[in-house]
Amino acid sequence: MDKELRIIISGGGTGGHIFPAISIANAIKAKHPNAKILFVGALGRMEMHRVPAAGYEIKGLPICGFDRKHLLKNVAVLFKIWKSQYIAKKIVKQFKPMAAVGVGGYASGPTLNVCASKGIPCLIQEQNSYAGVTNKLLAKKASKICVAYDGMERFFPAEKIVKTGNPVRQNVLDNTMTKEEARKSFGLNPDKKTVLLVGGSLGARTVNESMKQHLDIVKNADVQFIWQTGKYYNEEMNQAVKAFGDIPNLKVLDFISDMGAAYKAADLVISRAGASSISEFCLIGKPVILVPSPNVAEDHQTKNAMALVNKDAAIYVKDADAPHELLHTALQTVGNDSKLASLSENIKALGLKNSADVIADEVVKLAWGE
Numbered sequence: 001m002d003k004e005l006r007i008i009i010s011g012g013g014t015g016g017h018i019f020p021a022i023s024i025a026n027a028i029k030a031k032h033p034n035a036k037i038l039f040v041g042a043l044g045r046m047e048m049h050r051v052p053a054a055g056y057e058i059k060g061l062p063i064c065g066f067d068r069k070h071l072l073k074n075v076a077v078l079f080k081i082w083k084s085q086y087i088a089k090k091i092v093k094q095f096k097p098m099a100a101v102g103v104g105g106y107a108s109g110p111t112l113n114v115c116a117s118k119g120i121p122c123l124i125q126e127q128n129s130y131a132g133v134t135n136k137l138l139a140k141k142a143s144k145i146c147v148a149y150d151g152m153e154r155f156f157p158a159e160k161i162v163k164t165g166n167p168v169r170q171n172v173l174d175n176t177m178t179k180e181e182a183r184k185s186f187g188l189n190p191d192k193k194t195v196l197l198v199g200g201s202l203g204a205r206t207v208n209e210s211m212k213q214h215l216d217i218v219k220n221a222d223v224q225f226i227w228q229t230g231k232y233y234n235e236e237m238n239q240a241v242k243a244f245g246d247i248p249n250l251k252v253l254d255f256i257s258d259m260g261a262a263y264k265a266a267d268l269v270i271s272r273a274g275a276s277s278i279s280e281f282c283l284i285g286k287p288v289i290l291v292p293s294p295n296v297a298e299d300h301q302t303k304n305a306m307a308l309v310n311k312d313a314a315i316y317v318k319d320a321d322a323p324h325e326l327l328h329t330a331l332q333t334v335g336n337d338s339k340l341a342s343l344s345e346n347i348k349a350l351g352l353k354n355s356a357d358v359i360a361d362e363v364v365k366l367a368w369g370e
């Protein structure tokens, strides 16, 4: 019988924070099936339904970020932070975690602060090449900081850093479908080349516009498309497709639950350059065109993308050029088998394997004081 193991995992806001957290939980459970794991997220954010869907319990804090444009609104934010801290204290008192993991995002702030103040060891996981605000604030209190990029001593104490890469969900890596089965599972022709478009976990306006403005090219192309619009844009994009008329070689979805199947179906992916997505492309060796979001802190997606593009491991299309360039580049690339093969080979060489396992081991060592 395994020793007792009680772990809190906190953070979220977007898939880029939530899915690494779920992979860490899965890796802990695989090694220690009796481990008790509790997630703490932000009420109203994506983690509150994605985490239970992955089979874990989650408690929500009423936390949100500071409003940098409307300073007066921040009085309410301060109150929410205070209240979240109070609720986090109650959660920690009841659950009695032996270690806490923060994956970035608002909820990890109060949760890890409370844990650290009670002497519970904390580990943080930073997915990006540019550290997020919450993780930077928590760094002093953390015992270990797991990162995916070199040079993170700019943000964190060097002696705490472990380079592990980003954990990727096991079902993204272990999909056992054939390409044909995967395409069929999306209602598509099993034998036709396929392009998958993903705008990160929430969808991306630019990627969507690049499709919406060229539905004629889409319809006449000799390939088929899986188009993830994101929840916010889904209705608008569906209406545009409806107004255009029937496009049998196009499947429009707001969110893709089985990314393993979507990647398997695709010969080429078009994507934002979020850190978790990039780790997935590397580990499965997927040819990809990256359109980094220009709207993120310190332009970190462009930095994520360039680490690949400079090694001929991905194609770069600038956000501003995407509406007129993206589809042409995609169609050219997907028709060029030797280009697809070299992109796949080059990107695969950059993957850091077993990240979730390595982090899980670090967490368990902290919990058991080893």
Ligand SMILES: CC(=O)N[C@H]1[C@@H](OP(=O)(O)OP(=O)(O)OC[C@H]2O[C@@H](n3ccc(=O)[nH]c3=O)[C@H](O)[C@@H]2O)O[C@H](CO)[C@@H](O)[C@@H]1O
Residues within 6 Å of the ligand: 014, 015, 016, 017, 019, 104, 127, 128, 198, 199, 200, 201, 202, 228, 254, 255, 256, 257, 259, 272, 273, 274, 275, 276, 277, 278, 280, 293, 296, 300, 301
């Ligand atoms: C706008 C924004 O703030 N983006 C940030 C956010 O991105 P975002 O949440 O988009 O994160 P990533 O691109 O890193 O990861 C997206 C994750 O969602 C999954 N997925 C995506 C679409 C879908 O339909 N189904 C699905 O399961 C992907 O497989 C991947 O696991 O967090 C990342 C990690 O901190 C950052 O690098 C990004 O800059």
